[in-house]
Each structure stands twice: as structure tokens, then as C-alpha cells.
Amino acid sequence: MKLYDSKQAPNPRRARIFLAEKGIALPTEQVDIMAMQHKTAEYTAINPLQRMPALVLDDGTVITESIAICRYFEVVQPEPPLFGVGPKEIALVEMWNRRAEINFFANVAAVFRHLHPAMKELEVPQVPAYAEAMRPRALWFLQFLDGELATREFVASDRFSVADITTLVAVDFLKPARLTMPEGLAHVQRWHAAVSARPSAKA
Amino acid sequence: MKLYDSKQAPNPRRARIFLAEKGIALPTEQVDIMAMQHKTAEYTAINPLQRMPALVLDDGTVITESIAICRYFEVVQPEPPLFGVGPKEIALVEMWNRRAEINFFANVAAVFRHLHPAMKELEVPQVPAYAEAMRPRALWFLQFLDGELATREFVASDRFSVADITTLVAVDFLKPARLTMPEGLAHVQRWHAAVSARPSAKA
Secondary structure (H helix, E strand, C coil): CEEEECCCCHHHHHHHHHHHHHCCCCCEEECCCCCCHHHCHHHHHHCCCCCCCEEECCCCCEEECHHHHHHHHHHHCCCCCCCCCHHHHHHHHHHHHHHHHHHHHHHHHHHHHHHCHHHCCCCCCCCHHHHHHHHHHHHHHHHHHHHHHCCCCCCCCCCCCHHHHHHHHHHHCCCCCCCCCCCCCHHHHHHHHHHHCCHHHHC | CEEEECCCCHHHHHHHHHHHHHCCCCCEEECCCCCCHHHCHHHHHHCCCCCCCEEECCCCCEEECHHHHHHHHHHHCCCCCCCCCHHHHHHHHHHHHHHHHHHHHHHHHHHHHHHCHHHCCCCCCCCHHHHHHHHHHHHHHHHHHHHHHCCCCCCCCCCCCHHHHHHHHHHHCCCCCCCCCCCCCHHHHHHHHHHHCCHHHHC
């Protein structure tokens, strides 16, 4: 089994934090996105979509998409549960992971991909007007989340889950996207300090 | 329990097809997106993100995001399995559902949202250049999928899954987005005819 990982990119970090929370160590190969290594023929044979990360199982099966990799290990090693337990919590974790992805992470990524000079050769064409349209949506989500985190410890429930991992990675991606956390979000700040202090956040 | 549904929109259709495959019938309330009913104070109290569909459980818990609703029912009623069985198939279904969402459905939706005159008041601002940039990516995915469907019956494996539901809904959304299926995709055509012939496709 081998994990193709990119230290600089946010999606592989989701898989790395998840694995750290599970206490799972894997052989890893680094793929340098800024050096376009994910566009080589060698990596394209592994993932034709040229996206990171990718997990190759012992039978040769390739699993791409960070959350699909996480889900593989959730089934193989259920403890500690990171996708919820029981129908209601499982649905709430899926809901909050998706809310964080669609309404926040994707919008932060859009600002980075469509405005940052470093992405000029990776996001073709860059559409700055799209980044500008998504910027207020990314920041709105943090306001919304602040009200939610007033009522519970973590993003989806009172248990740490993959929804916290997605949200943490997206918050930490504000800086490369040159976005600033709005002031006064006391509950988001409390939550961010707590999840950043977990050893897995360094993964 | 009640499902807030919108007959015109593609995401609620994912939940309806899923429920039909499971043989589950639910009390349903229609929310007319074109009449902006998802932006009313009443619906915003149910889903502050003003997106469809939403499921309200008997204890008042609200589950939004079509796939989170699907996952709730997968746990409550595992048969027939629509998210895979065992770690490898579960990971492949998650991977293909996400590939279909991120690389295809989202791009078809971007073309619809950012170009279609009917979306002028719902997608503010429309960014036509973004739609034009996403259009070739949506069509590229169908070419890629054609090669994959040459090797197996359904999108993720030889078993019908939620990845087929997402892909079917996205293919059927080409028409409102004024996109045309590329010619010569024999395997996609075979698959589309088969999944469209299932009774659930009418849901």
C-alpha cells in the first residue's frame, strides 16, 4: 500500500490528518504540484484526473479523492470513529463535511486558484471575476459557522470528525488565498485553537 | 419525517432516485426554486444555506445535502446497498461519486448557473467566463467515463450505486445547461439507457 502525497496542497493534508487521528502510518511518495509532477505520464497513469492524493492498495486498486481514502480507513479501522456513529450522527457529519467543502473550502480554493499568480500555469484560464464572486461567500460561511460553534464543541457534533478536518484545512488555506478571517468570531477562534493543538494538525 | 423537495432541481432528484431504489416513501413538501421559495424566511429557518433538498427527522433534526440524506437512509435501511459493501467498494463508490460531482456535475451546473438567462436573479453575479472555462471540463469527463464504462457495468463497480445516481442526474442536466453529449460515446450511451430504464429514474 502506498500514499501519493503533496505536502503543499490542502486535500492531501485532509488525508494525512485523518490517518494521524487513526494512528495509521503508510509508505508515502511526495508529488510536487508546483513542479507539475502530478501532470507527468507516470502520475497520470495512477490518477487520470491529475489530482492529489492517491492511495494504491496492495492489489493495485487506486483510490483517489481524499475523502474516499479516509472512508477506506474508516471501514478498515473504525476506531476512533471520524464519520459519526449511528444514522443521525453519520448524516450530520456528511452534511457538515459537505457544507464545509461546498460553501467554504471550494470558495477559498476558488480565490486561490483564480487570483494567485502562482496558479497561472495550473489553473488555465484564471477567471478573477469568479474569485471575486466567491470571496464573500467564503467569509459568510465563517460567520454562519461561528453561530453553530456557539452551540457545540465541534463542527458536526460534540465529537471530533472529518468535518473538523475539512474545516481546519480550509481555514488554514485562507492565508495562501490571501483572505483574512473576519474579526469577532470567538467560537470559530476557540474551535480553531483546539483543533490546531491536536497532534494530528501537524500532519 | 418530511422531505423538502424541488421537482425542477437536480440535487433533490438525487435523493428521490435514491429513495425509490430503496423503496422508501416519505411525506414531501415542494419548494419552488424558480419562485424563490427557498429564500423565504420560513425555508431559511430550515436550511440557512437556502439549498434544496432538506430532510426533517421526527426529533426536529434537519439533514441537508442530498448525499447526507441518502447516507441517513443507507444506515437505516442497508438493502439494497447503494454506497458499496466492504472497504474497497465503499471507497470506490465514494471516489466515483466525488469524481462525478467535482469533475462533471459541478461543471455542468457552472455552465447552467453562469450562462442561463433563467439564473440571472439566482446566481449573482453570473460570471460567463467561468462557465466557458468549465464547459470543456464537463465534456472531457464524459470521454474519460466512456473508457471506464468499457470495463464494467456501472460507474463505480458492477453494482448500481449512488455514483450512478449522481452521474445520471448530471447527464440529464446537460440539456438545461444547453450542452450536448459528444458523439461516439457508446459505453456512456449503453449505461445511460440502462440506468434511465430503471423505475427510479422517473422519481
